[in-house]
Amino acid sequence: MSSLIEQAKQKAAYQAVDEHVLPTHRVIGVGSGSTVVHVVARLLQRDPELNAKTVFVPTSFQSRGLLLDGGLTVGDVEQYSDIDVTIDGADEVDAQLNAIKGGGAAHLQEKVVAEAAKKFVIVADYRKDSKVLGEQWSKGVPVEVVPFAWRAVLKKLQEQGSKDAKLRMAVAKAGPVVTDNGNFIIDAPFGLIHDPVKCLRDIKLITGVVEVGLFCNMAEIAYFGNEDGSVSIRTK
Ligand SMILES: O=C[C@H](O)[C@H](O)[C@H](O)COP(=O)(O)O
Structure with a gap:
């Protein structure tokens, strides 16, 4: 993977965490995939005392592993059905913030954790940014x-x-x-x-x-990391 794409993912993820994970939040949903790796990295840079007071709800074996490896406390939607915010990646996002997800086969748990959240935030790189779904993501x-x-x-x-x-x-x-x-x-x-x-x-x-793996009318905001190092934001 080119370092430009990785940098784009990181910028989007860091900005989304900085703007949407608040000190008052106690339950955070964490999506799956390669962009979410940067979400967890940014969460781990927060004040450890704040993280110690927070429960993180993963959406797959992969994201559970990322959280556990970082020493964070994990919980599930059965225990924590009121999530403050969920941040997740996507395979493609259209102009209305509808998304295709599930390229990593994780969309069932991702959708449940996104729906349990007061706010659902998408992080992605520029290759996922479309007007109409199917423009960029051709796998189906x-x-x-x-x-x-x-x-x-x-x-x-x-x-x-x-x-x-x-x-x-x-x-x-x-x-x-x-x-x-x-x-x-x-x-x-x-x-x-x-x-x-x-x-x-x-x-x-x-x-x-x-x-x-169609997430319609769910995301409130999406962050796209661009090739030039900037981040584009799309809101409803
Ligand atoms: O099943 C996987 C998830 O929906 C991912 O969030 C999606 O595939 C995007 O993953 P990545 O950030 O690796 O492109």
Whole structure:
């Protein structure tokens, strides 16, 4: 990964933490992915006494590991269903702040933790910034499915217009990616998604679908790190 992209991710993440994680906050949701690594790094630069009074709710095996490695206290949404703010990455964000997420197969827990928060903040680099979903992210909408239903769901997704929908295969394991929740992922490309709410609804109504990686009308603000070192902010 080029250092420009890494620097862009870091700038966006640091600014989002600085502007949205307040000393009065006690419960912080932490998303997943490579940009969130910088979110956790910035959280660890806060006053240790403040961090000691705060519980962090992870959204995956990966983000739980980042928090535990940093010596932070972790909790789950079952214990902490009122989250002050959740900060997470995204695969693509459109002009209305709708997002595609789940490139790392973590979108089910991410959506629950984002919805439990008073405020949902996205951090990303410039490659994720789009007018319409599907412009930049061509791999498709990640759809988490119950394993036994995957073929039936795939067929329905193809009937809904995603002829190239396919089961996500693991890289260092024979067979499919298995999510942190024990499910499979289908990646369903729909070209440009002009109506993400309808797309989300149509997919979610397929029996066997657990969650769809379309986050519509959820984010309040997004930070995009740019190539030139600046950060662009998009609000509702
Ligand atoms: O499942 C993964 C998550 O939705 C990530 O937040 C998303 O894929 C963005 O990850 P990254 O910051 O690594 O591009």
